Amino acid sequence: MRRVRVVGAGLAGAEAAWQASRLGVDVELWEMKPQKRTPAHKADGMAELVCSNSLRSDDVNNAVGLLKAEMRILGSLIMEAADASRVPAGTALAVDRKKFSAYVTDKIESLPSVTVVRREMTVVPNDGVVTVIATGPLTSEPLAESIRGELGIENLHFFDAAAPIVDGASVDLDRAYFYSRYGKGDAMDYLNCPFTKDEYDAFYDALVTARTAELHGDDGDLTVFEGCMPVEVMAARGRDTLRFGPMKPVGLPDPKTGREPYAAVQLRRENVAGTMYNLVGFQTHLAFPEQKRVFSMIPGLENAVFLRYGVMHKNTYINSPGTLSRTYSLIKRPEIYFAGQMTGVEGYVESAASGLYAGINAARRALGMDELIIPATTMTGAMGQFVAVGGLSADFQPMNANFGIIEPLDHRVKGGKRARNEEYARRALEAANEIKKIMEETR
Template sequence: MAHYARRRCRSACAGKEVSLMKKVHVIGGGLAGPEAALQAAAAGCEVTLYEMRPHRSTEAHQTSDFAELVCSNSLKSESENTAPWLLKQEMRRAGSFLLKEADATAVPAGHALAVDRVEFSRRVAEAIAANPRITVVREEVISLDESGDHITVLATGPLTSPALAAELQRLTGSDQLAFYDSIAPIVDASSIDMEKVYFAARWDKGTADYINCPFTKEEYDTFLDALLTSEKVELKEWEKGQYFEACLPIDELARRGRDTLRFGPMKPAGLTNPKTGRWPYACVQLRQENLRADSYNLVGFQNHIKYGDQAKVLRLIPGLENAKFLRYGQIHRNTYINSPAVLNGTLQLKAHPSIVIAGQLSGVEGYTESIAGGLLGGRFAALLARGEEPVAPPRQSAHGSLLHYITHAEAKHFQPANITFDLLVPLEEELRKKIRDKKERHRLQCERALEAWGAWLAQSALPVG
């Protein structure tokens, strides 16, 4: 395209041909933004990274740090041949900067990759500060330049400021959608009654890093009754109660039936209590928050309950009767664009192709998926800055499948997605009939995905790792 043709000039002094790459502006210092900035800089681009905190904060952030993990500290499963594992394996092979820091700051979490969130943010900030091609600007961006003079990666995430959201709405001509996301409660480890809990990993996968709080039927009924009668946070005018189904608050789940929690975040299956030799009636899992192991978060316990009632309800969990909570659970609004309607296959706005949307704003859900979106967004932006056309990753790969979903789903009913095997291209019908074992089918899908991903990376003009 002529619009992106590489401009060249002659150096009067050296007489050498010099490429004039466009600069890359990355807006957002969460997960996708820093990954995109580091990817573009590694490709030789001059990058300006904008972050509005601390001048303007959000409903969920507690710091102004880059890559702050506001919900849990888990980047999902590391079990071989699972969909989250596949996505991370592809990211590692592509040289994801943030995943490298996540691996370096990992804390025990069974078969999951969980990080010390403070150390993780610190290391990401160090990587950005050490890169001479990245300039950090701490100010709120309220307008977007669609002229094409530079390439913009918009990675402001689920809590995009109202002014920038309005600007994005102006450019796309489509309504911003909203759903709720979560923050899990965090408890001081020293306040847990270790006599009432036990360490175990579900189905003994990985190491026994989770603290499990077992319920009898009577304890569960008491807990559930208190939960159902607790006082909820009053919805603000801009809130619509449009929850993301994969991240429902426990108070909403409880209203759907007395056993719903037992098949969700309080599922006891595979968590044998060594004191009884049996599964409990229900169970709450606590996951280590940091390397010091002095705090744990309550897995899947996001809620919309007022803090006073929340303390009373959570202290009905066996082992947490005298718990000291370092942070209570919250639900906050997230925004994302209607990607199938406004994005092309390489995350560019169809109407303004010099603007790339990355991370949760594009309709992916989860930390790992957000970093993956930043990786793609940064690489696409670098190619555009060089005057080259980006090419989407192969559909067989995890990245390609996730990208295909957000750009090809039904626009009318679009909702954010995590990476799952449902998004990946299934095996050929003949193979599906021949191989009945689901684990073996998944292994073959992962093998095919990594091969396709490797070929795509090899064909790219950009550096890897």
């Protein structure tokens, strides 16, 4: 059957439909807008950016910048649209969101092999047609219920609040120190960032005046967060509230002074290797750039690399390790693929990249071809692998592109992190060009 169905015309679904159609299959693309909308979607076009208009760094030596470069090589529609609707934003790639969405919509709608069906899909299809489900973190409830039935309740999460995660190597260990509260447990499980009173006051003032992310429609959603209050909301209750809550310094003596600091932020190890740490109790609704600005004021995090920002919204995602393969197909029903944020990748570009990977392989399956494995030496392939096997921590949580998940280099590189990232990028782009060649030969 030379047909693929894609459900959801967001970042991942639009890219999957594009890639599948380029490989010569007929594509049926289902999108429930404008008949029905998620709380965040407002416009009718495809690939709607629901919040920020930034697709983050465009530097190839940065993880998400590298991902973009690979996607450009592999003929990504989302990258083509982003480049065509770019607005000035320094080294970041920011876009005019209307132009961006219009570009994607026009391109898809003008493809003779694509039929757009403006309807909600309410069940996981069971008719043998190769299908890519890319309905996003706000998947409509009937379909979410059907996915839950298909995968088992324990395999579909709805997380509403998450604290930021930083790259462990970017924490300044001259300021932060390893210690588990009261010396109980493994000291290496926590890094503590100690505040003086002046530092706390400056941080507090910045936190309570920082800009929160815009709420989208269903403001009532936030009522579910009562048991898990955003740090900025807690801070607004009083100058010292955090010092008795998530910034409590008791039992955390600073080895430099032998005394407890005025306040402390604890970073909890996110994986066994200690490459990632989350900010304990710092679930937040601040806008992403504000999180970077304000949380970089935490002593020890001045140059921290944020691997994931905190979020306070509904986020439907699959407990993918063991459930999805690295090409994003459902292991027990390989004709069903998932793509986008719901697979456990995090971010606009990451979602689109998973759509690219799933779309290519859905089409190849429909054409009776072998799947195309994109190696984990690329960021695109590394994300597929991350989704299939997970990180080292027990809890699988969505993750931005980062160099912690890419296959390690087989040789040492002198010159520090920058030189190492350049080497990762060189190797990844070489591999992406190889994949492009294979795709061209088999098209």
